[in-house]
Amino acid sequence: MARHIIFVTAVLCLTALTVSASDDELPPNPPPGVPHIPMDDTCLRCICEAVGQCRPNTKCNGEVCGMYGITKRYWKDSGRHVVSGSKPSDKDAYQKCAINAYCAKRSIFTYMSKYYEDCNEDGKVDCYDYASIHKLGAFACHGKLPDEFIERFVRCFDHS
Numbered sequence: 001m002a003r004h005i006i007f008v009t010a011v012l013c014l015t016a017l018t019v020s021a022s023d024d025e026l027p028p029n030p031p032p033g034v035p036h037i038p039m040d041d042t043c044l045r046c047i048c049e050a051v052g053q054c055r056p057n058t059k060c061n062g063e064v065c066g067m068y069g070i071t072k073r074y075w076k077d078s079g080r081h082v083v084s085g086s087k088p089s090d091k092d093a094y095q096k097c098a099i100n101a102y103c104a105k106r107s108i109f110t111y112m113s114k115y116y117e118d119c120n121e122d123g124k125v126d127c128y129d130y131a132s133i134h135k136l137g138a139f140a141c142h143g144k145l146p147d148e149f150i151e152r153f154v155r156c157f158d159h160s
Contacts (some may be wrong), residue, residue, distance in 0.1 A: 034125060037125060039109055049153065050153035051134075065099055074111060078106075081097050112130050117138075129141065131145070
């Protein structure tokens with residue numbers, strides 16, 4: 001009985017340490033009072049257009065997969081979503097999810113809810129910020145976006 005209590009205590013301590021460590025890796029969310037507009041399908045469609053691969057049958061090309069151009073790191077950070085019948089530990093789970101429109105969408109929405117921030121420092125978190133986060137990553141969204149990405153995104157979003 002005592003061994004079981006020690007084992008359970010050790011497991012709980014390790015779980016607490018893991019949760020604590022993973023929170024340290026998150027970029028800061030906007031301070032309280034910064035308006036946060038939730039991600040929506042219009043924004044997702046324009047991010048897809050900006051990536052330039054908004055074709056449902058897009059496979060993997062180098063380090064990105066699917067019509068949203070998702071990397072394996074992005075997929076892992078989003079929570080390792082999987083298509084029906086797969087497990088996150090499957091060797092091809094990332095590729096299957098990234099090329100499946102529904103699974104990729106779930107990954108993106110989860111990623112944005114975890115890592116949203118005011119990347120362009122305009123006082124609100126909106127689709128422009130989500131586009132930066134998607135293309136540059138959560139920790140680098142204040143960087144410079146490629147001109148072609150910006151042009152395609154603005155063309156789509158301003159006409160939505």
